[in-house]
Amino acid sequence: MKQQKVTFKNKEGQMLSGILELPADSLPHNFALFAHCFTCTKNLIAVKNISRALTASGIGVLRFDFTGLGESEGDFADTNFSGNVEDLVAAANYLSEFFKAPTLLVGHSLGGAAVLFAAAEIASVKAVVTIGAPSDPEHVQRLLKSDLPEIQQKGIAEVNVGGRSFTIKKQFLDDLQSQSLGLVIKDLRKAILILHSPQDTIVGIKNAEEIYIAAHHPKSFVSLDGADHLLSKKEDSLYAGNVIAGWASRYIEIPKTTTVNTQHDVVASLNMENGFTTQMKVGSHYMTADEPESVGGNNFGPNPYEFVSAGLSACTAMTLQMYAKRKKWDLQHVEVHTSYAKEYAHDCEACDDPSAKIDTFKREISVEGDLDDTQLKKLLEIADKCPVHKTLHSETQIITKLL
Secondary structure, three states, X not given: OEEEEEEEEOOOOOEEEEEEEEOOOOOOOEEEEEEOOOOOOOOOHHHHHHHHHHHHOOEEXXXXXXXXXXXXXXXXXXXXXXXXXXXXXXXXXXXXXXXXXXXXXXXXXXXXXXXXXXXXXXXXXXXXXXXXXXXXXXXXXXXXXXXXXXXXXXXXXXXXXXOEEEEEEHHHHHHHHOOOHHHHHHHOOOEEEEEEOOOOOOOOOHHHHHHHHHXXXXXXXXXXXXXXXXOOOHHHHHHHHHHHHHHHOOOOOOOOOOOOOOOOOEEEEOOHHHOOOEEEEEOOEEEEEOOOHHHOOOOOOOOHHHHHHHHHHHHHHHHHHHHHHHHOOOOOEEEEEEEEEEEEOOOOXXXXXXXXXXXXXXXXXXXXXXXXXXXXXXXXXXXXXXXXXXXXXXOOOOOOOOO
16 A cells, blocks of 8 residues: 645635545556544544555555535635535646545545535545445434524534634535535435434434435445444444455456466557556466656566576475475475675676676575485575576577568
C-alpha cells in the first residue's frame, strides 16, 4: 500500500485535504471515494482499515476531510449536509482530472447518506456502499437532542459530539430537514451494499431495513454482527473492507488477465502508457517487472537484472540441496544472496581494454547444518556448477524474429 497527500478545492474555493491510498504492487484498476462519519475525519482507524483492504484488491481510495474538519479549510459551523455532498462531487472531479473517475462510493454513518445523494450526481459511479448509515439525514438531530431548543431559539449552539465540541447553526438543521433520502434512493439505479450492525446503538438496524426496502436491485445487505457504530475493533473494519472489495468486483470493471498462447517459456508484455511496468508470463506463473522510481519506473516489480540475479540465486540453492541430498549430507538450509553491477575485472590480462567494466554477479552463500570444512569447500565448488552459472559463463546466442 502506498499513500500520497492530496489537496483539492471545494465549491467555495476552500482547500480540502485528502489521502490517496494506492495498491503497493500495481496501478489501481478502479478508484473509490470514502465519506467519513459526522464530525469524524479521514484518519479514523476504521476508515484507514477499510481503505487498505480495498487497495489490497487493486482499488485506489481517496479518503478526505469534509469542509471545516480535520486538515481541510473552512468553518464547520458554516457547513451542512448539502455541503458534504458537494465536497464528494468535488473529490470525484479531482480524481477524474488527475487519475480516473471513481466507480465506487463508500460512506460511514452520515457519510453513508451523503454517498447515496452524491451517487446520483456522479455519472461514473457504478456501486455504492453504506456502513451504519441513517435512512434519513435528519436522524442526526437525535444526537443533538438536548441542544435542539438552544439551536432553535438562538440560531446557534456549542454541542458535544464524541467528546469534542462543535458549533452547530440552525441552517444545518434546516438543511437536514430539506433532504429526502427515500426519494433519492427511489430514483437511484446503481448497485447498493448496506452494511450495518444489529448492535449499533447510534444508528439503529431499522435504518438499514428502510434503505434496503427503498433501494432497487441489485441491492445487498451484510450484517456486521457484534460491531459498534464506529467499527472500533480492527477485525470488524477489515472484515467490512474485504466484504466491500468482494462485492464490488461484480459491479466495477476489473481488467482480466490475458491468457498468453506461446511456444516460449517467458513472455513480456508492455503497453505504451505503462512506462516500464511490464506484465510477465514466466512458465505458468504471472508476475510484474519494473524499474525503480529513481529512473522513471513505478517499482512494482523486480528490474530485468534482478530477475537474472534471482535465477542465479534459485539455481544455486537448488543445485546445492540436490547435491547434498545425493551425498546424504546434513544441509538443513541454504540461502544465496546475489547482486549485479558493472565493475572493473579483477584480472584483465586477457582483456583488450583493462579499463573496461564487465558484468559482475556477486554471490554469497549461507548454509546451516552439521558440515565439516571439506564439505563446505566442496559445496562452494558445486555452486559454480549450477546450470544458470554455466549459462552465464558460456558463449550464448539470441535469435530474434518478428511474430
